[in-house]
Amino acid sequence: MIYYIIYTSTPNGNVTPEVLNDITQESIKWNSQQNITGMLLNVEDKYFQFLEGEEMQVRKLFDMIKGDSRHTNVTIRVQGYSNERVFTEWSMGSWMLTNKELIELSGLKDLKAYLDDPVNNSLQSKKFISMMSNLLQTWISHEPERAKRLKSDH
Structure with missing residues (x-):
């Protein structure tokens, strides 16, 4: 069984493509050693991250993430297997997307609804997994070169 955590947080300061790339490159180094996979999405004033792997390793990573000064309000929204x-x-x-881009991308309306109101959102785990799969496919189709480059870094 694969353990996963989906969490949201609030960035401290302005998130630029360079900031997101730095976080991504650090994550690739750590995650590849721990057999953790996932996706980090920045939508204006929110981070949304999906992490998956062996439970002990994902929990250890999440503990490190909670202490990272680049964001606050780190809150697990869903976890499971x-x-x-x-x-x-x-x-x-x-x-990195704007709210407008997120609304306009087909297949991601559930993600927009979740980001708008995560506490009261009643999506179940299977729907979250489907939502993340849609996010992955949309990302690949919109940023194929970057997706290919990050894939080769794995």
Whole structure:
């Protein structure tokens, strides 16, 4: 069984493509050694991250993430187990979007609803897994070169 955590947080300061790339590169190094995969999404004033792997390793990583000064309000939204990974070929993918772009991207309306109101959102784990799979496919189709480059770093 694969353990996963989906959490949100609030960035400290302005998130630029360079900041997101630095986080991604650090994550790739750590995650590939720990057999953790996932995706970090930045939508304006929110981070949304999906991590998956062996439970002890994911929990250890999440403890480190909670202490990272680059963000606050780190809150687990969903955690659980899955029979298979969503992000089989990436230690860490990342994507920066605006709220407008998120609304306009087909297949991601559930993610927008979740980011708008995560506490009261009643999506179940299977729907989250499907949502993350849609996010992955949309990311690959919109940023194929970056996705390919990050894949090769794994």
